[in-house]
Amino acid sequence: MLGQPLIEIDHVEKSFHNTVVLRDISMKITKGECACIIGPSGSGKSTLLRCINALVPVSRGSIIVDGIQVNDPNLDKLALRRKVGIVFQQYNLFPHKTAIQNIAMAPINVLGRPKEESYERARQLLAKVKLSEKADAYPGELSGGQQQRVAIARSLAMNPLVMLFDEVTAALDPETKKEVLFTIRDLAAEGMTCILVTHEMGFASEVADHVYFTDGGMIVESGTPTDIFKAAQNDRTRAFLSQVL
Amino acid sequence: MMEPIARWFKWLSSTHGLNYSVFFDNYDQTLFLKGLQTTIFLSLACIFLSIMVGLIGAWLQGSRLRAARIGTAMFVQFFRNTPPLVQLAFFYYAVSSLLPTLTDQFGAQAPIINNLGWAIISFSLFAGAFNIEIFRSGIEAVPTAMTEAAESLGYTRFQIYRIVVVPIAFRICLPSLGNNLVNLVKTTTLAYAIGVPELLYASAQIWSEAMNVREMMVLLLITYVALVAVLVGLMQRWERSLRIPGYIA
Ligand SMILES: Nc1ncnc2c1ncn2[C@@H]1O[C@H](COP(=O)(O)OP(=O)(O)O)[C@@H](O)[C@H]1O
Ligand SMILES: [Mg+2]
Secondary structure, X not given: OOOOOOEEEEEEEEEEOXXXXXXXXXXXXXXXXXXXXXXXXXXXXXXXXXXXXXXXXXXXXXXXXXXXXXXXXXXXXXXXXXXXXXXXXXXXXXXXXXXXXXXXXXXXXXXXXXXXXXXXXXXXXXXXXXXXXXOOOOHHHOOHHHHHHHHHHHHHOOOOOEEEEEOOXXXXXXXXXXXXXXXXXXXXXXXXXXXXXXXXXXXXXXXXXXXXEEEOOEEEEEEOHHHHHHHOOOHHHHHHHHHHO | OOHHHHHHHHHHHHHHOOOOHHHOOHHHHHHHHHHHXXXXXXXXXXXXXXXXXXXXXXXXXXXXXXXXXXXXXXXXXXXXXXXHHHHHHHHHHHHHHHOOEEEOOOOOEEEOOOHHHHHHHHHHHHHHHHHHHHHHHHHHOOOHHHHHXXXXXXXXXXHHHHHHHHHHHHHHHHHHHXXXXXXXXXXXXXXXXXXXXXHHHHHHHHHHHHOOHHHHHHHHHHHHHHHHHHHHHHHHHHHHHHXXXXXXX
Protein backbone atom coordinates (compact mmCIF):
# COMPACT_ATOMS: atom_id res chain seq x y z
CA MET A 1 0.00 0.00 0.00
CA LEU A 2 2.79 2.42 0.88
CA GLY A 3 4.27 2.89 -2.55
CA GLN A 4 5.44 6.02 -4.30
CA PRO A 5 3.53 9.05 -2.93
CA LEU A 6 0.84 10.34 -5.28
CA ILE A 7 1.35 13.87 -4.06
CA GLU A 8 4.63 15.17 -2.79
CA ILE A 9 4.77 18.65 -1.29
CA ASP A 10 8.32 19.64 -0.53
CA HIS A 11 9.29 22.78 1.45
CA VAL A 12 6.60 24.89 -0.15
CA GLU A 13 6.45 28.60 0.57
CA LYS A 14 3.91 31.10 -0.63
CA SER A 15 3.72 34.85 -0.19
CA PHE A 16 1.27 37.37 -1.55
CA HIS A 17 3.30 40.54 -2.01
CA ASN A 18 4.78 40.95 1.48
CA THR A 19 2.43 38.63 3.35
CA VAL A 20 3.90 35.22 3.96
CA VAL A 21 1.02 32.75 3.93
CA LEU A 22 2.79 29.39 3.70
CA ARG A 23 6.21 28.84 5.22
CA ASP A 24 7.91 25.53 4.66
CA ILE A 25 5.08 23.03 4.14
CA SER A 26 5.98 19.42 3.35
CA MET A 27 3.58 16.51 2.97
CA LYS A 28 3.48 13.13 1.29
CA ILE A 29 0.15 11.66 0.34
CA THR A 30 -0.10 8.12 -0.95
CA LYS A 31 -2.70 6.68 -3.24
CA GLY A 32 -5.99 5.95 -1.49
CA GLU A 33 -5.07 8.01 1.53
CA CYS A 34 -7.41 10.51 3.13
CA ALA A 35 -5.52 13.43 4.63
CA CYS A 36 -7.27 16.01 6.78
CA ILE A 37 -5.92 19.48 7.30
CA ILE A 38 -7.19 21.32 10.35
CA GLY A 39 -6.16 24.63 11.80
CA PRO A 40 -7.34 28.13 12.64
CA SER A 41 -8.77 30.33 9.93
CA GLY A 42 -6.11 32.28 8.07
CA SER A 43 -3.47 29.60 8.60
CA GLY A 44 -3.13 29.03 4.86
CA LYS A 45 -5.19 25.86 4.35
CA SER A 46 -7.09 27.13 1.32
CA THR A 47 -3.93 28.58 -0.17
CA LEU A 48 -2.23 25.19 0.11
CA LEU A 49 -5.06 23.43 -1.75
CA ARG A 50 -5.04 26.14 -4.40
CA CYS A 51 -1.30 25.67 -4.85
CA ILE A 52 -1.77 21.93 -5.41
CA ASN A 53 -3.93 22.47 -8.50
CA ALA A 54 -2.01 25.55 -9.65
CA LEU A 55 -4.78 28.08 -9.11
CA VAL A 56 -2.02 30.08 -7.42
CA PRO A 57 1.71 29.58 -8.09
CA VAL A 58 4.01 28.66 -5.21
CA SER A 59 6.81 31.09 -4.33
CA ARG A 60 9.36 28.42 -3.43
CA GLY A 61 9.58 24.68 -3.06
CA SER A 62 8.13 21.90 -5.16
CA ILE A 63 4.83 20.09 -5.60
CA ILE A 64 4.58 16.88 -7.60
CA VAL A 65 1.21 15.34 -8.41
CA ASP A 66 1.44 11.90 -9.98
CA GLY A 67 4.68 12.79 -11.72
CA ILE A 68 3.60 16.28 -12.78
CA GLN A 69 5.83 19.05 -11.47
CA VAL A 70 3.22 21.67 -10.50
CA ASN A 71 5.75 24.48 -10.01
CA ASP A 72 7.24 23.96 -13.48
CA PRO A 73 6.82 27.21 -15.45
CA ASN A 74 5.83 25.13 -18.50
CA LEU A 75 3.23 23.21 -16.52
CA ASP A 76 0.50 21.62 -18.62
CA LYS A 77 -2.37 22.91 -16.49
CA LEU A 78 -4.97 20.80 -18.25
CA ALA A 79 -3.02 17.60 -17.58
CA LEU A 80 -2.77 18.57 -13.90
CA ARG A 81 -6.41 19.50 -13.56
CA ARG A 82 -7.57 16.24 -15.07
CA LYS A 83 -5.88 14.55 -12.13
CA VAL A 84 -7.00 16.95 -9.39
CA GLY A 85 -10.62 17.70 -8.53
CA ILE A 86 -11.45 20.50 -6.11
CA VAL A 87 -14.64 21.49 -4.33
CA PHE A 88 -14.79 24.86 -2.62
CA GLN A 89 -16.62 26.29 0.35
CA GLN A 90 -18.66 28.73 -1.73
CA TYR A 91 -21.27 27.14 -3.96
CA ASN A 92 -20.05 27.66 -7.48
CA LEU A 93 -22.08 25.51 -9.79
CA PHE A 94 -22.77 27.26 -13.07
CA PRO A 95 -26.13 28.87 -12.32
CA HIS A 96 -27.36 28.83 -15.92
CA LYS A 97 -26.90 25.07 -16.32
CA THR A 98 -28.96 22.28 -14.79
CA ALA A 99 -27.42 19.84 -12.34
CA ILE A 100 -26.81 17.23 -15.01
CA GLN A 101 -25.42 19.78 -17.46
CA ASN A 102 -23.04 21.06 -14.78
CA ILE A 103 -21.68 17.53 -14.45
CA ALA A 104 -21.56 16.57 -18.12
CA MET A 105 -20.15 19.86 -19.43
CA ALA A 106 -16.47 19.57 -18.59
CA PRO A 107 -16.01 16.06 -19.99
CA ILE A 108 -17.60 17.26 -23.25
CA ASN A 109 -15.87 20.65 -23.49
CA VAL A 110 -12.52 19.89 -21.92
CA LEU A 111 -11.95 16.21 -22.64
CA GLY A 112 -13.89 16.10 -25.91
CA ARG A 113 -15.94 13.08 -24.78
CA PRO A 114 -19.08 12.20 -26.71
CA LYS A 115 -22.28 13.82 -25.45
CA GLU A 116 -24.24 10.60 -24.91
CA GLU A 117 -21.50 8.97 -22.91
CA SER A 118 -20.94 12.10 -20.79
CA TYR A 119 -24.61 12.42 -19.90
CA GLU A 120 -24.82 8.72 -19.10
CA ARG A 121 -21.86 9.06 -16.77
CA ALA A 122 -23.35 12.25 -15.27
CA ARG A 123 -26.53 10.31 -14.49
CA GLN A 124 -24.51 7.63 -12.72
CA LEU A 125 -22.67 10.26 -10.69
CA LEU A 126 -25.93 11.97 -9.73
CA ALA A 127 -27.17 8.60 -8.49
CA LYS A 128 -23.97 8.18 -6.55
CA VAL A 129 -24.53 11.49 -4.70
CA LYS A 130 -28.21 10.50 -4.33
CA LEU A 131 -29.65 13.29 -6.42
CA SER A 132 -31.02 11.43 -9.44
CA GLU A 133 -34.36 13.18 -9.16
CA LYS A 134 -32.68 16.62 -9.34
CA ALA A 135 -31.02 16.08 -12.72
CA ASP A 136 -32.95 18.88 -14.39
CA ALA A 137 -32.99 21.32 -11.47
CA TYR A 138 -30.98 24.52 -11.68
CA PRO A 139 -28.49 25.24 -8.87
CA GLY A 140 -30.77 28.02 -7.60
CA GLU A 141 -33.45 25.41 -7.00
CA LEU A 142 -31.18 23.20 -4.88
CA SER A 143 -30.28 23.47 -1.19
CA GLY A 144 -26.69 24.26 -0.23
CA GLY A 145 -25.98 20.64 0.58
CA GLN A 146 -27.45 19.45 -2.70
CA GLN A 147 -25.36 22.01 -4.58
CA GLN A 148 -22.21 20.77 -2.89
CA ARG A 149 -23.04 17.18 -3.79
CA VAL A 150 -23.55 18.17 -7.42
CA ALA A 151 -20.23 20.03 -7.24
CA ILE A 152 -18.56 16.85 -5.99
CA ALA A 153 -20.15 14.87 -8.84
CA ARG A 154 -18.99 17.55 -11.29
CA SER A 155 -15.39 17.08 -10.16
CA LEU A 156 -15.69 13.30 -10.20
CA ALA A 157 -16.87 13.43 -13.81
CA MET A 158 -13.31 14.29 -14.80
CA ASN A 159 -12.10 11.03 -13.20
CA PRO A 160 -9.54 12.71 -10.96
CA LEU A 161 -6.86 10.81 -9.08
CA VAL A 162 -7.24 13.02 -6.06
CA MET A 163 -10.04 15.17 -4.65
CA LEU A 164 -9.44 18.35 -2.67
CA PHE A 165 -12.23 19.55 -0.38
CA ASP A 166 -11.96 23.04 1.06
CA GLU A 167 -14.37 23.39 4.00
CA VAL A 168 -17.20 22.21 1.78
CA THR A 169 -19.64 22.00 4.70
CA ALA A 170 -18.75 25.29 6.39
CA ALA A 171 -21.76 27.14 4.98
CA LEU A 172 -24.28 24.36 5.62
CA ASP A 173 -26.74 23.71 8.41
CA PRO A 174 -26.16 20.56 10.50
CA GLU A 175 -28.74 18.43 8.66
CA THR A 176 -27.47 19.05 5.11
CA LYS A 177 -23.91 18.92 6.39
CA LYS A 178 -24.37 15.22 7.06
CA GLU A 179 -25.45 14.41 3.49
CA VAL A 180 -22.29 15.98 2.15
CA LEU A 181 -20.02 14.37 4.73
CA PHE A 182 -21.53 10.95 3.97
CA THR A 183 -20.81 11.47 0.30
CA ILE A 184 -17.18 12.29 1.06
CA ARG A 185 -16.89 9.38 3.49
CA ASP A 186 -18.17 6.97 0.82
CA LEU A 187 -15.64 8.31 -1.64
CA ALA A 188 -12.79 7.87 0.80
CA ALA A 189 -13.99 4.36 1.60
CA GLU A 190 -13.93 3.50 -2.11
CA GLY A 191 -10.25 4.39 -2.14
CA MET A 192 -10.34 7.88 -3.61
CA THR A 193 -7.31 9.88 -2.53
CA CYS A 194 -8.62 12.90 -0.62
CA ILE A 195 -7.21 16.01 0.95
CA LEU A 196 -9.82 17.51 3.17
CA VAL A 197 -9.76 20.86 4.91
CA THR A 198 -12.43 20.76 7.56
CA HIS A 199 -13.62 22.07 10.88
CA GLU A 200 -15.61 18.88 11.52
CA MET A 201 -13.26 17.22 13.98
CA GLY A 202 -15.51 14.23 14.56
CA PHE A 203 -15.65 13.59 10.85
CA ALA A 204 -11.90 14.08 10.46
CA SER A 205 -11.13 11.54 13.14
CA GLU A 206 -13.51 9.08 11.50
CA VAL A 207 -12.29 9.24 7.89
CA ALA A 208 -8.71 10.52 8.06
CA ASP A 209 -5.67 8.31 7.70
CA HIS A 210 -3.50 11.28 8.53
CA VAL A 211 -4.27 14.61 10.22
CA TYR A 212 -2.22 17.77 9.75
CA PHE A 213 -2.60 20.71 12.12
CA THR A 214 -1.51 23.98 10.51
CA ASP A 215 -1.01 27.35 12.10
CA GLY A 216 0.70 30.44 10.78
CA GLY A 217 1.49 28.79 7.44
CA MET A 218 3.31 25.85 9.01
CA ILE A 219 2.46 22.26 9.83
CA VAL A 220 2.70 22.37 13.59
CA GLU A 221 1.90 18.73 14.17
CA SER A 222 0.77 15.72 12.18
CA GLY A 223 -0.08 12.10 12.80
CA THR A 224 -2.91 9.59 12.93
CA PRO A 225 -6.27 10.88 14.17
CA THR A 226 -5.57 9.24 17.52
CA ASP A 227 -2.18 11.00 17.75
CA ILE A 228 -3.72 14.39 17.11
CA PHE A 229 -7.13 14.21 18.73
CA LYS A 230 -6.25 12.06 21.74
CA ALA A 231 -2.60 12.77 22.39
CA ALA A 232 -1.53 16.05 20.83
CA GLN A 233 2.01 16.97 21.82
CA ASN A 234 2.07 20.63 20.82
CA ASP A 235 0.53 23.34 22.99
CA ARG A 236 -0.91 25.18 20.01
CA THR A 237 -2.61 22.03 18.75
CA ARG A 238 -4.09 21.40 22.17
CA ALA A 239 -5.26 25.02 22.48
CA PHE A 240 -6.91 24.85 19.07
CA LEU A 241 -8.60 21.53 19.74
CA SER A 242 -9.88 22.67 23.12
CA GLN A 243 -11.55 25.59 21.36
CA VAL A 244 -13.25 23.63 18.61
CA LEU A 245 -14.13 20.39 20.33
CA MET B 1 -52.59 50.81 -50.34
CA MET B 2 -55.38 50.25 -47.85
CA GLU B 3 -58.22 52.02 -49.60
CA PRO B 4 -60.40 53.14 -46.62
CA ILE B 5 -57.41 54.49 -44.72
CA ALA B 6 -56.15 56.39 -47.75
CA ARG B 7 -59.62 57.82 -48.29
CA TRP B 8 -59.90 58.94 -44.67
CA PHE B 9 -56.51 60.72 -44.73
CA LYS B 10 -57.44 62.37 -48.03
CA TRP B 11 -60.64 63.61 -46.38
CA LEU B 12 -58.62 64.81 -43.37
CA SER B 13 -56.30 66.69 -45.69
CA SER B 14 -59.07 68.41 -47.66
CA THR B 15 -61.31 69.28 -44.67
CA HIS B 16 -58.76 70.06 -41.94
CA GLY B 17 -55.64 70.80 -43.93
CA LEU B 18 -53.67 68.06 -42.15
CA ASN B 19 -51.57 66.62 -44.94
CA TYR B 20 -50.51 63.07 -44.13
CA SER B 21 -49.49 62.43 -47.73
CA VAL B 22 -47.68 59.26 -46.72
CA PHE B 23 -51.04 57.52 -46.38
CA PHE B 24 -52.50 58.40 -49.76
CA ASP B 25 -49.68 59.50 -52.02
CA ASN B 26 -47.94 56.53 -53.60
CA TYR B 27 -44.65 58.31 -54.13
CA ASP B 28 -44.41 59.67 -50.59
CA GLN B 29 -45.48 56.36 -49.16
CA THR B 30 -42.75 54.49 -51.02
CA LEU B 31 -40.20 57.05 -49.85
CA PHE B 32 -41.33 56.74 -46.23
CA LEU B 33 -41.44 52.94 -46.22
CA LYS B 34 -37.99 52.77 -47.84
CA GLY B 35 -36.78 55.11 -45.10
CA LEU B 36 -38.34 52.89 -42.47
CA GLN B 37 -36.70 49.87 -44.04
CA THR B 38 -33.31 51.59 -44.07
CA THR B 39 -33.69 52.66 -40.43
CA ILE B 40 -34.59 49.11 -39.40
CA PHE B 41 -31.71 47.64 -41.39
CA LEU B 42 -29.28 50.22 -40.03
CA SER B 43 -30.48 49.60 -36.48
CA LEU B 44 -30.28 45.82 -36.70
CA ALA B 45 -26.83 45.88 -38.28
CA CYS B 46 -25.55 48.29 -35.63
CA ILE B 47 -27.18 46.34 -32.78
CA PHE B 48 -25.49 43.14 -33.93
CA LEU B 49 -22.09 44.70 -34.64
CA SER B 50 -22.06 46.84 -31.49
CA ILE B 51 -22.71 43.75 -29.37
CA MET B 52 -19.80 42.04 -31.15
CA VAL B 53 -17.60 45.08 -30.48
CA GLY B 54 -18.70 44.95 -26.83
CA LEU B 55 -17.89 41.26 -26.44
CA ILE B 56 -14.50 41.52 -28.13
CA GLY B 57 -13.61 44.71 -26.24
CA ALA B 58 -14.61 43.24 -22.89
CA TRP B 59 -12.47 40.19 -23.68
CA LEU B 60 -9.48 42.39 -24.60
CA GLN B 61 -9.93 44.41 -21.41
CA GLY B 62 -9.26 41.26 -19.42
CA SER B 63 -6.25 40.35 -21.56
CA ARG B 64 -2.84 39.63 -20.14
CA LEU B 65 -1.35 41.92 -22.80
CA ARG B 66 -0.97 45.45 -21.50
CA ALA B 67 -1.13 46.87 -25.02
CA ALA B 68 -4.53 45.23 -25.59
CA ARG B 69 -5.93 46.65 -22.36
CA ILE B 70 -4.60 50.14 -23.03
CA GLY B 71 -5.79 50.04 -26.65
CA THR B 72 -9.28 49.06 -25.57
CA ALA B 73 -9.38 51.76 -22.89
CA MET B 74 -8.37 54.38 -25.46
CA PHE B 75 -10.98 53.13 -27.89
CA VAL B 76 -13.67 53.40 -25.24
CA GLN B 77 -12.54 56.89 -24.20
CA PHE B 78 -12.52 58.11 -27.79
CA PHE B 79 -15.91 56.81 -28.82
CA ARG B 80 -17.67 57.50 -25.55
CA ASN B 81 -16.39 61.01 -25.02
CA THR B 82 -16.88 62.53 -28.45
CA PRO B 83 -20.18 63.43 -30.16
CA PRO B 84 -21.47 60.69 -32.45
CA LEU B 85 -22.24 63.22 -35.19
CA VAL B 86 -18.59 64.32 -35.19
CA GLN B 87 -17.49 60.69 -35.29
CA LEU B 88 -19.73 60.06 -38.28
CA ALA B 89 -18.36 63.11 -40.09
CA PHE B 90 -14.85 62.01 -39.22
CA PHE B 91 -15.38 58.63 -40.85
CA TYR B 92 -17.32 59.89 -43.84
CA TYR B 93 -15.19 62.91 -44.70
CA ALA B 94 -11.76 62.20 -43.20
CA VAL B 95 -11.23 58.44 -43.13
CA SER B 96 -13.13 57.75 -46.34
CA SER B 97 -10.86 60.03 -48.38
CA LEU B 98 -7.81 58.08 -47.23
CA LEU B 99 -9.12 54.79 -48.62
CA PRO B 100 -8.55 53.74 -52.22
CA THR B 101 -11.52 54.02 -54.58
CA LEU B 102 -13.03 51.42 -56.84
CA THR B 103 -13.53 51.97 -60.53
CA ASP B 104 -17.04 51.01 -61.59
CA GLN B 105 -18.05 49.61 -64.97
CA PHE B 106 -18.44 53.10 -66.44
CA GLY B 107 -14.95 54.10 -65.37
CA ALA B 108 -16.15 56.36 -62.57
CA GLN B 109 -14.48 56.34 -59.16
CA ALA B 110 -16.67 54.97 -56.41
CA PRO B 111 -15.75 54.79 -52.73
CA ILE B 112 -15.20 51.33 -51.27
CA ILE B 113 -17.62 52.08 -48.48
CA ASN B 114 -20.76 54.11 -49.17
CA ASN B 115 -22.53 56.44 -46.75
CA LEU B 116 -24.74 53.66 -45.35
CA GLY B 117 -21.62 51.59 -44.74
CA TRP B 118 -19.96 54.43 -42.86
CA ALA B 119 -23.06 55.00 -40.78
CA ILE B 120 -23.08 51.32 -39.79
CA ILE B 121 -19.39 51.36 -38.92
CA SER B 122 -19.57 54.64 -37.04
CA PHE B 123 -22.65 53.86 -34.92
CA SER B 124 -21.50 50.30 -34.22
CA LEU B 125 -18.23 51.60 -32.80
CA PHE B 126 -20.02 54.36 -30.88
CA ALA B 127 -22.57 52.03 -29.27
CA GLY B 128 -19.92 49.30 -29.04
CA ALA B 129 -17.78 51.50 -26.78
CA PHE B 130 -20.70 51.77 -24.37
CA ASN B 131 -21.34 48.04 -24.69
CA ILE B 132 -17.74 47.31 -23.68
CA GLU B 133 -18.29 49.22 -20.45
CA ILE B 134 -21.67 47.56 -19.90
CA PHE B 135 -20.29 44.06 -20.47
CA ARG B 136 -17.30 44.81 -18.28
CA SER B 137 -19.54 45.73 -15.36
CA GLY B 138 -21.45 42.48 -15.95
CA ILE B 139 -18.25 40.45 -16.09
CA GLU B 140 -17.01 42.03 -12.88
CA ALA B 141 -20.26 40.95 -11.22
CA VAL B 142 -19.61 37.26 -12.01
CA PRO B 143 -18.27 35.70 -8.79
CA THR B 144 -14.61 34.69 -9.07
CA ALA B 145 -15.53 31.45 -7.31
CA MET B 146 -17.39 30.50 -10.47
CA THR B 147 -14.54 31.21 -12.87
CA GLU B 148 -12.14 29.44 -10.52
CA ALA B 149 -14.35 26.37 -10.50
CA ALA B 150 -14.26 26.37 -14.30
CA GLU B 151 -10.51 26.89 -14.27
CA SER B 152 -10.01 23.95 -11.94
CA LEU B 153 -12.09 21.78 -14.28
CA GLY B 154 -9.51 22.45 -16.97
CA TYR B 155 -11.34 25.05 -19.05
CA THR B 156 -9.15 27.47 -21.00
CA ARG B 157 -9.54 31.22 -20.49
CA PHE B 158 -11.50 31.54 -23.73
CA GLN B 159 -13.79 28.64 -22.81
CA ILE B 160 -14.40 30.16 -19.40
CA TYR B 161 -15.31 33.44 -21.10
CA ARG B 162 -17.61 31.81 -23.62
CA ILE B 163 -19.28 29.13 -21.52
CA VAL B 164 -19.39 30.63 -18.03
CA VAL B 165 -18.64 34.36 -17.90
CA VAL B 166 -20.56 35.66 -20.92
CA PRO B 167 -23.83 33.80 -20.25
CA ILE B 168 -23.92 34.96 -16.63
CA ALA B 169 -22.63 38.49 -17.25
CA PHE B 170 -25.04 38.89 -20.16
CA ARG B 171 -28.02 38.22 -17.93
CA ILE B 172 -26.74 40.69 -15.37
CA CYS B 173 -26.26 43.51 -17.85
CA LEU B 174 -29.22 42.94 -20.16
CA PRO B 175 -31.20 45.92 -18.75
CA SER B 176 -28.30 48.37 -19.34
CA LEU B 177 -27.70 46.85 -22.74
CA GLY B 178 -31.37 47.48 -23.57
CA ASN B 179 -31.00 51.16 -22.67
CA ASN B 180 -27.95 51.54 -24.84
CA LEU B 181 -29.62 49.84 -27.81
CA VAL B 182 -32.61 52.18 -27.48
CA ASN B 183 -30.18 55.07 -27.68
CA LEU B 184 -28.52 53.47 -30.66
CA VAL B 185 -31.79 53.25 -32.58
CA LYS B 186 -32.42 56.93 -31.94
CA THR B 187 -28.83 57.81 -32.90
CA THR B 188 -29.32 56.30 -36.37
CA THR B 189 -31.18 59.53 -37.36
CA LEU B 190 -27.75 61.21 -37.44
CA ALA B 191 -27.08 59.32 -40.67
CA TYR B 192 -29.30 62.03 -42.18
CA ALA B 193 -26.23 64.27 -42.06
CA ILE B 194 -24.37 62.20 -44.65
CA GLY B 195 -27.41 61.57 -46.81
CA VAL B 196 -28.33 58.03 -45.82
CA PRO B 197 -32.00 57.70 -46.86
CA GLU B 198 -33.27 56.62 -43.44
CA LEU B 199 -36.54 57.74 -41.86
CA LEU B 200 -35.58 61.32 -41.01
CA TYR B 201 -34.00 61.87 -44.42
CA ALA B 202 -36.99 60.40 -46.23
CA SER B 203 -39.34 62.52 -44.13
CA ALA B 204 -37.38 65.66 -44.95
CA GLN B 205 -37.66 64.83 -48.63
CA ILE B 206 -41.39 64.43 -48.23
CA TRP B 207 -42.01 67.62 -46.29
CA SER B 208 -39.89 69.76 -48.59
CA GLU B 209 -42.19 68.70 -51.45
CA ALA B 210 -45.53 68.49 -49.67
CA MET B 211 -44.90 71.36 -47.24
CA ASN B 212 -46.18 69.27 -44.32
CA VAL B 213 -43.37 69.60 -41.77
CA ARG B 214 -45.68 69.54 -38.78
CA GLU B 215 -47.53 66.42 -39.89
CA MET B 216 -44.32 64.60 -40.81
CA MET B 217 -42.77 65.48 -37.43
CA VAL B 218 -45.74 63.96 -35.63
CA LEU B 219 -45.59 60.88 -37.82
CA LEU B 220 -41.82 60.59 -37.33
CA LEU B 221 -42.08 60.78 -33.55
CA ILE B 222 -44.89 58.22 -33.47
CA THR B 223 -42.86 55.90 -35.71
CA TYR B 224 -39.85 56.10 -33.37
CA VAL B 225 -42.04 55.51 -30.32
CA ALA B 226 -43.32 52.37 -32.07
CA LEU B 227 -39.85 51.21 -33.16
CA VAL B 228 -38.42 51.62 -29.67
CA ALA B 229 -41.48 49.93 -28.15
CA VAL B 230 -40.86 46.91 -30.38
CA LEU B 231 -37.19 46.85 -29.36
CA VAL B 232 -38.02 47.17 -25.66
CA GLY B 233 -40.63 44.42 -26.01
CA LEU B 234 -38.11 42.12 -27.68
CA MET B 235 -35.50 42.86 -25.02
CA GLN B 236 -38.00 42.03 -22.29
CA ARG B 237 -38.89 38.78 -23.98
CA TRP B 238 -35.22 37.98 -24.33
CA GLU B 239 -34.69 38.73 -20.65
CA ARG B 240 -37.58 36.45 -19.72
CA SER B 241 -36.36 33.63 -21.93
CA LEU B 242 -32.91 33.83 -20.32
CA ARG B 243 -34.25 33.87 -16.78
CA ILE B 244 -32.82 31.01 -14.73
CA PRO B 245 -35.16 29.32 -12.25
CA GLY B 246 -34.12 30.11 -8.69
CA TYR B 247 -31.28 32.42 -9.67
CA ILE B 248 -31.14 36.00 -8.46
CA ALA B 249 -28.57 37.93 -10.47
N1 LIG C 1 -4.99 36.24 -3.27
C1 LIG C 1 -4.54 36.65 -2.05
N2 LIG C 1 -3.91 37.83 -1.95
C2 LIG C 1 -3.45 38.25 -0.74
N3 LIG C 1 -3.60 37.57 0.39
C3 LIG C 1 -4.21 36.38 0.37
C4 LIG C 1 -4.73 35.86 -0.87
N4 LIG C 1 -5.30 34.67 -0.61
C5 LIG C 1 -5.16 34.46 0.72
N5 LIG C 1 -4.50 35.48 1.30
C6 LIG C 1 -4.14 35.58 2.74
O1 LIG C 1 -3.52 34.40 3.11
C7 LIG C 1 -3.87 34.05 4.42
C8 LIG C 1 -4.31 32.61 4.47
O2 LIG C 1 -5.51 32.47 3.77
P1 LIG C 1 -6.23 31.08 3.52
O3 LIG C 1 -5.31 30.20 2.76
O4 LIG C 1 -7.55 31.36 2.92
O5 LIG C 1 -6.39 30.53 5.01
P2 LIG C 1 -7.42 29.46 5.56
O6 LIG C 1 -8.03 28.74 4.41
O7 LIG C 1 -6.59 28.59 6.41
O8 LIG C 1 -8.43 30.20 6.35
C9 LIG C 1 -4.94 35.02 4.87
O9 LIG C 1 -4.34 35.94 5.74
C10 LIG C 1 -5.37 35.69 3.61
O10 LIG C 1 -5.71 37.02 3.86
MG1 LIG D 1 -10.03 28.62 3.82
